[in-house]
Amino acid sequence: MSYKQASYDEPFIGELRSGTxxxxxxxxxxxxxxxxxxxxxxxxxxxxxxxxxxxxxxxTRLSQMNYSxxxxxxxxxxxxxxxxxxFADRISTFEGFSEIHPLQPEKSVQGSLKIxxxxxxxxxxxxxxxxxxxxxxxxxxxxxxxxxxxxxxxEDRGELDKRTEIIIPDSAHGTNPASAAMGGFDVVEIPSxxxxxxxxxxxKAALSNKTAAFMITNPNTLGIFEDQxxxxxxxxxxxxxxxxxxxxNFNAIMGITSxxxxxxxxxxxxxxxxxxxxxxxxxxxxxxxAVKEHLKDFLPVPTVSRDGDIYFLDYSHPKSIGRVAAYxxxxxxxxxxxxxxxxxxxxxLKENTINAVLNANYLARKLSGKFKIPYxxxxxxxxxxxxxxxxxxxxxxxxxxxxxxxxxPTVYFPLIVHEDMMIxxxxxxxxxxxxxxxDVLIKGLNIDDAELxxxxxxxxVSRIDEVKAAKDLKVKWDLE
Amino acid sequence: MSVNxxxxxxxxxxQINEKSELFSDVPNNVRKKxxxxxxxISEFELLEEARRYSMMNQGPGMINFLxxxxxxxxxxxxxxxxxxxxxxxTSYTPxxxxxxxxxxxxxxxxxxxxxxxxxxxxxxxxxxxxxxxxGEAVRMAHRINEKAEVLLPETIYNTKLEVIKSYLAGLSIKxxxxxxxxxxxxxxxxxxKNRINDNTCAIVCEQPNGLGIIDxxxxxxxxxxxxxxxxxxxxPVSLGILKEPGAYGADIVVAExxxxxxxRSFGGxxxxxxxxxxxxxxxxxxxxxxxxxDSNGKRAFVMTLQTREQHIRRAKAMSNICTxxxxxxIAAASYLSIVGAxxxxxxxxxxYQNSKKLKGALLKSGKLSDNQLTGKSFxxxxxxxxxxxxxxxxxxxxxxxLGGVPLSRFLSHGKGEVIPNSFFFSxxxxxxxxxxxxxxxxLEVIS
Ligand SMILES: Cc1ncc(COP(=O)(O)O)c(C=O)c1O
Numbered sequence: 001m002s003y004k005q006a007s008y009d010e011p012f013i014g015e016l017r018s019g020t021x022x023x024x025x026x027x028x029x030x031x032x033x034x035x036x037x038x039x040x041x042x043x044x045x046x047x048x049x050x051x052x053x054x055x056x057x058x059x060t061r062l063s064q065m066n067y068s069x070x071x072x073x074x075x076x077x078x079x080x081x082x083x084x085x086x087f088a089d090r091i092s093t094f095e096g097f098s099e100i101h102p103l104q105p106e107k108s109v110q111g112s113l114k115i116x117x118x119x120x121x122x123x124x125x126x127x128x129x130x131x132x133x134x135x136x137x138x139x140x141x142x143x144x145x146x147x148x149x150x151x152x153x154x155e156d157r158g159e160l161d162k163r164t165e166i167i168i169p170d171s172a173h174g175t176n177p178a179s180a181a182m183g184g185f186d187v188v189e190i191p192s193x194x195x196x197x198x199x200x201x202x203x204k205a206a207l208s209n210k211t212a213a214f215m216i217t218n219p220n221t222l223g224i225f226e227d228q229x230x231x232x233x234x235x236x237x238x239x240x241x242x243x244x245x246x247x248x249n250f251n252a253i254m255g256i257t258s259x260x261x262x263x264x265x266x267x268x269x270x271x272x273x274x275x276x277x278x279x280x281x282x283x284x285x286x287x288x289x290a291v292k293e294h295l296k297d298f299l300p301v302p303t304v305s306r307d308g309d310i311y312f313l314d315y316s317h318p319k320s321i322g323r324v325a326a327y328x329x330x331x332x333x334x335x336x337x338x339x340x341x342x343x344x345x346x347x348x349l350k351e352n353t354i355n356a357v358l359n360a361n362y363l364a365r366k367l368s369g370k371f372k373i374p375y376x377x378x379x380x381x382x383x384x385x386x387x388x389x390x391x392x393x394x395x396x397x398x399x400x401x402x403x404x405x406x407x408x409p410t411v412y413f414p415l416i417v418h419e420d421m422m423i424x425x426x427x428x429x430x431x432x433x434x435x436x437x438x439d440v441l442i443k444g445l446n447i448d449d450a451e452l453x454x455x456x457x458x459x460x461v462s463r464i465d466e467v468k469a470a471k472d473l474k475v476k477w478d479l480e
Numbered sequence: 481m482s483v484n485x486x487x488x489x490x491x492x493x494x495q496i497n498e499k500s501e502l503f504s505d506v507p508n509n510v511r512k513k514x515x516x517x518x519x520x521i522s523e524f525e526l527l528e529e530a531r532r533y534s535m536m537n538q539g540p541g542m543i544n545f546l547x548x549x550x551x552x553x554x555x556x557x558x559x560x561x562x563x564x565x566x567x568x569x570t571s572y573t574p575x576x577x578x579x580x581x582x583x584x585x586x587x588x589x590x591x592x593x594x595x596x597x598x599x600x601x602x603x604x605x606x607x608x609x610x611x612x613x614x615g616e617a618v619r620m621a622h623r624i625n626e627k628a629e630v631l632l633p634e635t636i637y638n639t640k641l642e643v644i645k646s647y648l649a650g651l652s653i654k655x656x657x658x659x660x661x662x663x664x665x666x667x668x669x670x671x672x673k674n675r676i677n678d679n680t681c682a683i684v685c686e687q688p689n690g691l692g693i694i695d696x697x698x699x700x701x702x703x704x705x706x707x708x709x710x711x712x713x714x715x716p717v718s719l720g721i722l723k724e725p726g727a728y729g730a731d732i733v734v735a736e737x738x739x740x741x742x743x744r745s746f747g748g749x750x751x752x753x754x755x756x757x758x759x760x761x762x763x764x765x766x767x768x769x770x771x772x773x774d775s776n777g778k779r780a781f782v783m784t785l786q787t788r789e790q791h792i793r794r795a796k797a798m799s800n801i802c803t804x805x806x807x808x809x810i811a812a813a814s815y816l817s818i819v820g821a822x823x824x825x826x827x828x829x830x831x832y833q834n835s836k837k838l839k840g841a842l843l844k845s846g847k848l849s850d851n852q853l854t855g856k857s858f859x860x861x862x863x864x865x866x867x868x869x870x871x872x873x874x875x876x877x878x879x880x881x882l883g884g885v886p887l888s889r890f891l892s893h894g895k896g897e898v899i900p901n902s903f904f905f906s907x908x909x910x911x912x913x914x915x916x917x918x919x920x921x922x923l924e925v926i927s
Contacts, residue, residue, distance in 0.1 A: 005579070009778075013589050013817045014596075020820035022556055024827055026909050032833045033721060037696035037856065042723050046596045047821040052558055055817045059562045059586060059810070066582030069570035076572055084570050087523050092745075093560075096534030101546040102747030103885055104539055105877045111536030112746045125516045137608040137748070138803035140790070148649055178790035178800035182619075184650025187795040225505040256503055261510040272803065280807025281583035282573040282767065283606065284749035323642040326549065326611040326736070327747025339530060345520030355487070357502045362490045378505055402579045410575070413791065431486035454775075459578045461774040466577075469772035469784040473761070475602050476592035477771075 003405030006064035007460040013058050014479045018051035065460035066281070067407055073433050077382045077410035077422025078173065078221060080251045080273035082356075087343065088277070088336035097335055102327040106312050112331060113311035116304040119338045123288055126349070127247075127267050128260025131296035133303055134288045135329040139248055140175040142268030142287025143215075145300060146244055147183035148321040149266060149291060150213045152298045153242060156319060163212040163241070169198055171221045171414040176246060185212055192416060196222045196375030198232055207239040217246035218262065219253070219380035221414040221422070223360060233263025242266060242295075250274045251426070252357060252381035255350030265292050271330075275337035286333035300324055355427035356381045359434060363425055366438035370445060374417055382424035386417050390445050394419045396452040399463060400444045403456035406437060538877075543915045545883025547859050547906025548637075548890065549610070549736055550744050553717070553827065554909060556818045559741040563811055573767075573803070577782040578774070584781035587806060588769045590813035597719050597816070598733045599726020600755035604766035606809040607752025607801065610736025611640050614713055615647025616765045616799055617732045617754060618682060621709035623763045623798070627681035628654055631672065631708070635660045635690035637890040653681065662898050665693030665855035665862075673704050682709040682732075687725075688718060690890065692860030692904065693853060702729025716740055716753065718858050720828030725755075732756045741815025742808055751808035762788060765799030830909035835861045838907055838916050845920050847927055849901070862887060864902040869927045872903055879922040 033041065050058075068074070074081035092098065100109055120132045136142040147166075154160040166180040167188045177187040190206050193199035198216065207214075214236045218226045226232065236243045245264040251274045259267040271277045272285035279285070291299065301320045302313035313328070344352060357380050364373055364383040371385040387394045398408035398421070410422040425434060444452070456462060491497065521529075544552050563569065567582055574580030587605040594603035607613035618630055632641070634657040645655070658675050659668035667685065676683070683705055687698045701710055712730040714722075717739045725733045737751030738744065756764060762785065770784030790797040819827065835857045842848055842863050849866040869875075872884040887902040905919070 010585065012592070013813070014592065020818075020822050022818045022820070022823055024554060024819065024823050024830070024909060026826070026830045026912075028826060028829050029833060032829055032836075035856065036721070036832075037694060039699055040694060040696055040723055042719065042721055043727075045720065045821040045825060047593065047824060048817050049820045049822070050817055052556065052818050055814060056558050056562065058817075059814055060565065062582040062586050063562075063565040063567040064582065065585075066567040066571055067576070067579040068567045070566040074572065076575070079572050081572055087526055089564070089569075090527065091530040091534075094531060094534040095540040096531075096537040098743040098745050099540040099552070100537055100746045101539065101544070101550060101552070101744050101882065103546050103548065103889075104882055105874055107874075108538040108877060108882075109746065111533040114533055114536065122517055128512070137612065138801070140800040140802045141608060141612070144646075144800055148646060151649060174790035174792070174794045174797065175800045175802050177795035178793075178797040181795040181797075182650055182800050227505050227507055230507065230509060253506070255512060255515060257506050257510045257512050261512060270803075278569045278807075279572045279803070280805075281568050281571045281580070281587075281810065282806030283804040284608075284806075284808060285803040322646055323639060324612070324646050325643065325748070326609045326639060326750065330748035330750075331746035332743075332749055335530075339526060341517065342529065343520055343523065343526045346515035346517040348520040349517070350515070354499045354502065358487065358490055358494075358499055361494055361502055365494055378502070398576065399578070402576050407579065408576050431490055456578050460581045461578050461776075461778055461780040463775045464577050464780045464782050465772045465774070466782050466784070469770035469782045472772075473784065474771040475761075475768055475784070476588070476595045479592075 003458050005459045008061045008065065010058065010061050012477045012479065013050060013055065014048050014477055016048065016050045016054050016058065018054045020049045021051040072406055073425065073429050073437060074407040075409055075423045075425045076407060077424040078248055080424060080426055082276050082426040083428035084276050084278040085340060085343065088339045091339050092332050092335055110311055113304050115335055115338050117306055117311050119334050120304060122341045123269055123290055126254055126258065127290050128258040129267055129290035130293040131299055132288055132290040133299045134334055135300050135325050136268065136287040136289055137325055137330055138283060138285035139268060139270040139287045140179055141324060142289045143175055143179035143246065144182060145289045145324050146266045146268055147179050149295055149298045150242055151183060152319060152321050153295060154212055163210060165210045166212055167206045167214045169216060171416050172215065173221060173246065173248065176215045180215065196224045197226050197228065200228060200231065203232065203235060207235060207241065209240060211239050211241040213242040213244050215244040215246060217249045219249050222375055222384045223379040223382040224375055225380050229262045248273060249381060251353060254353045256353055265295060271333050271337040276340045277333045277336040284330050284333060286330040302328065352427045359425040359427060359429060363423060363434050363438060367441065370442050382422060384414065384417050384420050384422045387419045387421065392445060392452065394421050397441065397444050399455045400447065400452055401441065403458050404440050406440065539882065543881045543918055545881065545905040545919065548885065548904055550738050550747065551859060551906065551908050552744065552910060553739050555741050555743065556815065558818055559811055559814050562814050563807060568807060568810055574783065581781060583806065584769055586810045586813055588771065588781050590809040591769060593813055593816050594753055594755055597716060597724065598755045599724030600733050601758040602761050603753065603755040604764060604768050606805040607754050607766055608805060609750035609752045610734060611643040612647065613752030613754045614640065614734045615644045617711050617734050618644060619647055620732065620760065620763055620765060621682035621711060622651060622653060624709060624760055625681055627679050628652060629656055629679045630681050631656050631658050631675055631683045633658060633660055633667065633686055633689055635891060636686065637690055638892050660689065660691065663854060665691045665853040666695050667697040669697050669704065676704060676706055676708060680706065680708040682711050684711045684713060686713045687722065688715055688858040688860065691853060692857045692862045693855035694722065694858050699723060699728045715858060717824065717828050717831065720824040721832060737808065737812045740812035742811050749805060749808055751805050751812055761785065763798060766801050767804060827909045831859050831907060834907035834911040835859065838905060841916050841920050845923060847923055859908065860904050860906045862902055862904050864899050865927055867927065868901050872926065875926045876922055881919055881922055
C-alpha cells in the first residue's frame with residue numbers, strides 16, 4: 001500500500017512578515033488611551049504581522065500534515081473515532097445557535113433549551129437513569145463531577161469522614177484514579193481476574209465501610225463484558241457504596257443494555273466518542289453525567305426543565321454540588337449529539353452498536369492466529385492484543401502502520417497487558433478496510449526490526465526524539 | 481444492499497448465524513427492552529427540524545450589550561474556515577506524533593502566542609474554560625507551596641467562585657475575601673495587605689475585575705504579595721492595551737479565550753488559557769507540546785512532560801484532564817495571527833472607547849445616580865440608576881436590546897447590594913453610536 005503524507009518545512013507563523021491585512025471595523029479617536037490609569041498601559045505587543053492569505057495557507061499546510069477520521073480508519077482503542085456526520089457541522093453554524101449569549105433571557109433561548117432538554121431525555125432513555133446534567137466539559141470532567149456527587153451523597157448521610165476510599169480495577173483508564181484522587185479519596189486498585197474481568201473475591205476483600213464507590217466501565221478496557229455485573233452491583237451496594245459507570249465504552253452496549261439496568265448509580269457519557277462529535281485534535285469534548293433517583297438532588301445547577309411548552313434553567317436541586325463549569329456546558333457539542341441521535345433514532349443507534357461489535361469481533365478473529373489475544377474470545381466494541389508472542393514491539397508496529405496511511409491503535413493501554421494494541425474499529429468502517437488493516441498489520445510481522453525502527457518514512461517527519469523534547473524543554477518559539 | 485452482503489461474509493467468518501449472538505455475554509436480566517427515542521429520520525428532515533429549533537431563539541441581529549466574560553466580537557471568516565479543515569476537526573489527541581504534526585505545530589504556536597500576549601514563560605495547550613482553569617490554577621498554587629489560605633476579591637462572580645470551590649473539594653484550603661473599594665472599584669490595598677501572612681497560598685486578582693473596572697492596584701500587587709503565588713485572571717483582549725501580567729509579577733495567568741475567534745454558542749465550547757512561570761512547569765496540569773527533532777534532524781513536535789499526566793501518573797497526576805479544547809486553541813492562534821498586534825490593539829482600544837462613550841451617554845440621560853464608580857471600565861460597564869428598575873433585562877429585550885444584567889446576578893454571595901440598582905452594559909468593537917442611542921431611547925421609556 002503506497003502512501004505519502006504532505007511534508008512542508010513550515011516556518012512558525014511568527015516568522016512570516018507579509019504584514020497584517022485584516023480590517024477591524026470602527027475608527028479609533030485620538031488620545032483615547034490617554035486617560036488610562038498611570039502605569040497600566042502596554043509597552044510592547046509582540047504578535048505576528050501576517051497577511052490573511054498567508055495565515056490561511058500556513059494553517060492549511062499544517063492541516064495537510066495531520067491524519068483524521070475523514071481520511072481513513074482511526075481505530076484508536078477507547079476513543080471511538082467514528083465518522084463525524086457533516087449535518088452536525090452544518091447545524092452548528094446556524095446563527096440561531098452559534099450567536100447566542102448564555103445570559104440572554106430564557107424566553108429568547110427556547111430553541112437551545114429545547115435541544116438541551118431533549119438531549120437530557122435521550123440520554124436518560126439510553127442509560128435508564130433518572131436525572132442528568134449536561135454541564136461537564138469532557139469525560140474526565142464528568143468523572144470529577146461524579147466524584148463530587150459521591151462526596152456529597154456520603155456527606156449528606158454523615159459518612160464522608162469514614163468513606164475515604166474509591167476502588168478501581170487495574171485495567172481502568174488513568175483519568176479514573178486521577179479524578180478520584182483529585183476529589184480527596186484514596187484509590188484502592190484491585191487486580192483483574194484471569195478472565196480479564198472484575199475479580200469478585202478481590203472486590204469483596206477491598207469493599208468495606210470505608211468504601212465510597214467502585215468505578216468501572218462495562219465492557220471494560222479489554223473490550224470484555226462484565227457478565228457478573230448484577231452481582232458486582234449487589235456487593236457494592238451492600239457495602240453502602242455507590243457504583244460509578246465510566247461511559248467511554250458506551251458504544252458497545254447502547255440500545256442492548258444500559259448502566260441503569262446493570263445497577264449503576266452514576267454514569268458519565270462522552271459525547272465526543274459515542275455520539276460522534278468531532279474530537280478537534282484533542283478537544284472540545286462533552287461529558288454529561290446521569291444519576292439514579294436517589295442522587296438527583298446533588299446534580300450541578302442549572303439543569304433544563306419544562307413547564308408545558310416553556311423550557312427553563314432549573315436551579316431547584318436542594319443539595320446541589322454547585323457548578324463545575326462557567327455556563328451550561330458545551331452547547332455546540334450537545335447540539336451535534338442531539339443531531340446524531342435524532343438522525344439515527346432508536347433503530348439506527350442500536351444497529352450502530354451491533355455493527356461496532358461485529359467489526360471488532362471480525363478483526364479479532366482475523367488477527368487471532370498471529371497475535372496473542374488474551375482473555376475470552378467474545379469481544380464487545382474493541383479488542384486488546386499483545387505483540388509479545390511475535391517478538392515485535394507494539395510501538396514499532398504502530399509506527400509501521402502509520403507509515404501506511406492508517407492510524408495506529410492505542411498502544412500500551414490498558415496497563416495489564418504487555419506490548420498491547422487496543423483496537424476499536426467502530427461501526428463506520430467497511431469489511432474491505434478491516435481486511436486491509438489486518439493484512440497490513442500481519443505483513444508487518446515479516447519486516448525485520450531494524451527496518452521497523454526506521455519507520456515512519458512516509459509522513460511529514462520521521463521518528464521523533466521524545467527524550468530530547470523532555471530534556472531540552474522547548475515549549476514556545478524563541479522569536480522576538 | 482452490498483453492505484449487508486459484507487456483514488453476511490463477516491458472520492460466516494465468525495461462524496455465527498445472527499448478529500445477536502455477539503451479545504450472548506449480556507445476561508437476560510439486564511437486557512434493554514425498548515427505547516422511547518423515535519426512529520431515525522433523513523438528513524433533510526433533520527436539517528429542517530434543527531432550523532426550526534434555531535428559529536425559536538432570538539439574538540442574532542438584536543442590539544447587544546451582553547458580556548461579562550463572553551463577548552460578541554468580530555470573527556474573521558478565515559478562522560471558521562480553518563477550523564472546518566477536517567484534518568483538524570476530526571482528529572484525536574496527537575498520540576501518534578509523526579502523523580499529527582499539523583495539530584502539534586498549531587498548538588505549539590498557540591502556546592507561543594499566548595506567552596507573547598501574557599508575557600509569561602509557558603502556556604499549556606488548553607484547559608476546558610476560564611473558570612475551571614482558575615480552579616486548576618489554585619490547585620497548582622497549593623501544590624507549589626502547600627499553604628492553606630487563598631485570597632480572592634470580594635467581587636468575584638458567584639459562578640466563578642462555585643467552580644473554584646468544586647475544584648478544591650478534596651483539599652483543605654480556606655478561601656478568604658479581600659475588599660474592593662466601592663467608590664473607585666479598585667482593590668483596597670490596605671485590607672489585602674493585612675490578610676497576607678505566612679499561610680497565604682495564593683492571591684487571585686482580576687483584570688478587569690468583577691465590577692468591570694481596570695484595577696490600577698493590580699499592577700503593584702507584587703510589592704505586597706510576599707511569598708504568595710499571584711494568580712491573575714485577565715481579559716485576553718484587554719491585553720491589547722493593558723500591561724501584560726508577566727510585566728507585573730504574576731506567577732500564574734488564567735483567561736477565558738472565547739473572545740479570540742470563538743462563537744458564543746450559548747456558552748460553549750470555550751477556551752481555558754493557563755500560563756505560568758517556567759519554574760512551575762512540572763507542577764502544572766494539562767498537555768504541553770514541546771519542540772524536538774526527528775531522526776533526520778528535522779524540527780518536530782510532540783506532547784511532552786507527560787509524566788505529570790493521568791495516563792502515566794494515575795492517582796498522583798497533577799490533574800485528571802485528558803481531552804481539552806485543542807480546536808479552540810487553534811481558533812485563538814489563527815485569530816491572533818490574522819488580526820495581528822495592530823488588530824488586537826484596535827479591538828481593545830475601540831472597546832475602551834465605546835465603554836467611555838456609553839458611560840457618557842448614560843450620564844447625560846439623567847437616569848443614573850450621582851454615585852458611580854470612579855475607576856475606568858473596559859468591556860463591562862457597571863452603572864447605577866437613580867431609581868430601582870425591575871426586570872430591566874426583560875424590558876430591554878422587548879425593545880430589541882440584549883443587556884442590562886443586574887450586578888446582583890453575579891455577586892449574590894456577598895456584595896451584590898452594596899451598589900444599589902446597578903446593571904451591566906457590555907461593549908465591544910462592534911458597538912456603535914446607533915446602538916447606544918437606541919439603548920438610551922429605550923431607557924427613557926422604561927426607567
Ligand atoms: C476508558 C476511558 N475513560 C475516561 C476517558 C477520559 O475521557 P476524556 O478524554 O473525555 O476526558 C477516556 C478517554 O480518553 C477513556 O478511554
